Amino acid sequence: MAVEVVMPKLGMAMKEGTVSLWNKAVGDSVEKGEPIASVNSEKIEIDVESPTEGTVLKIAVSEGEGVPPGTVICYIGNPGEEIGAQTISASEQKTGVENQELSNDLNCSVNQAKARGDRVKISPVAKKMAEAANLDIEKIKGTGPGGRVTKEDVQEALKAQRELQTVQPKETRIEPQLVSAQKTQAQQVPFSGIRKVIAGRMHGSLQKTAQLTMNMKVDVTELIALQKQTADVVQKNFNNKLTVTDFIARAVVLSLKKHQDMNSALIEDKIHLFKQVHLGMAVALEKGLVVPVIRHAENCSLNDLSRSIKELAQKARQGQLSNEDMQGSTFTISNLGAYGVEHFTPVLNPPETGILGVGAVFDTPVYVGENLERRSILPLSLTFDHRVLDGTPAAAFLQTVKQYLEVPITMLI
Structure with missing residues (x-):
C-alpha cells in the first residue's frame, strides 16, 4: 500500500508550508530516511525524509506551492502500484481540470x-x-x-x-x-522561500518606519583583558567560553532596562514599552538570515546568556528552529565583526524600535592622558525608529552600552 508523505508542522503557529525543492522525481527510487524534498515556512526550511523505502509514485504538491500542515505532498510505494482514490490529498480535491492535467503529468514515468x-x-x-x-x-x-x-x-x-x-x-x-x-x-x-520572506520584511521595514543610524566607537581593551583573565575559571566551573558577543549582549540587556523607550514597539498607533527583554540575535545562514530570540534575557546571568546564544545559533545552523524560537523579540543585535566589517547600517526587525550593529574590533593608537597607548576599539551602529524616540535618548542608550563595555566589571556585579 502506498505511503503518504505529508507537509510537516514547523511550529505551533504554522498555517502553511511551501515546497521549495523536490530532490526526487516521479519514478525515482528512495531509501528510508533519504531527503526527498525541502519545505519552508516563514524563515524555517528543513528537508523532508522518506518514511519508507520504495519508489516515488506521485508528487501531489509542486515546487512553490503552499499547503496547510498535514497535507499529502507525495506518495511512495512499489513500482507500478496504483494510488487509491481515497488517499488523494485535500489540496488536489479542491483544484479543477487544469490541476488534474498537471497531476496526470506528474504520474508519468521518469524522463x-x-x-x-x-x-x-x-x-x-x-x-x-x-x-x-x-x-x-x-x-x-x-x-x-x-x-x-x-x-x-x-x-x-x-x-x-x-x-x-x-x-x-x-x-x-x-x-x-x-x-x-x-x-x-x-x-x-x-526568488522564493527564506530569501523572499526576508526581502518582504526588510522592504516593509524601510517603507513603514523612519530609520536613523548613529555610530559610536567603544574602547574594549579592559573587556578583552577581563575575558582572557576569566577564561580558565569559566571553562573549569561552567564548561563554557565567554565571547565578546556575550559581553555585548549583556551590556545591551542592562542598558535596555535603564532605557525602556528603546525596548519598545510602535503597534497600531500606540507605543508599547516592554518590561521584559526578549533579545534577538541575528544568525547568518547559507540561505538567509534568521533571528532566534532569547526570552526574558533580563533574568539571565552572563553565563546563561552566553549559553543561550550558542544553543540558539547551533539550532539555527542545524535547521531546528521553530516559529516560536523566532517570534516576540523586543530588540536585536546583528554582528558582522567576523567578516571584518566596521560600521554598517542594520535594518530594523519590525516592529522593534532598535537594532544594534556590531563591527570588528581593531587595534589603534589612542591617547590616554598624556600617553599614547595601543587600544582595542569596537565599532557600534545603532539603528532606531525616529517615530518612537529622538536622537538624544537613542544616543543616551548607546552611551550606556559604551559605559558597560568600557568598565566590564560593572556587568558582573
Missing part, C-alpha cells in the same frame, strides 16, 4: 531524455510543453534548482522562437534555444 549520457532535469509540465512545440529539451537552458528546466524556461524558448520567425527567413533561422541562452548569461535563482 528518459539524455544529455551527454546524463538525464535532463525537467519538470513534467515543462516536458509536455516542449514536446508539444517540438522543442529539443537538451538545448533548453534550465534555470531551476540544479539546472532543472522549468515551465518558464520552455515559455522563454517559445517566445524566442516566435520572435525569430517574424524577423528571419526560415532557411537562416537560428536555434531559439541558443538565442535564449545568449540573452540570459547570468544564472537565475528562484
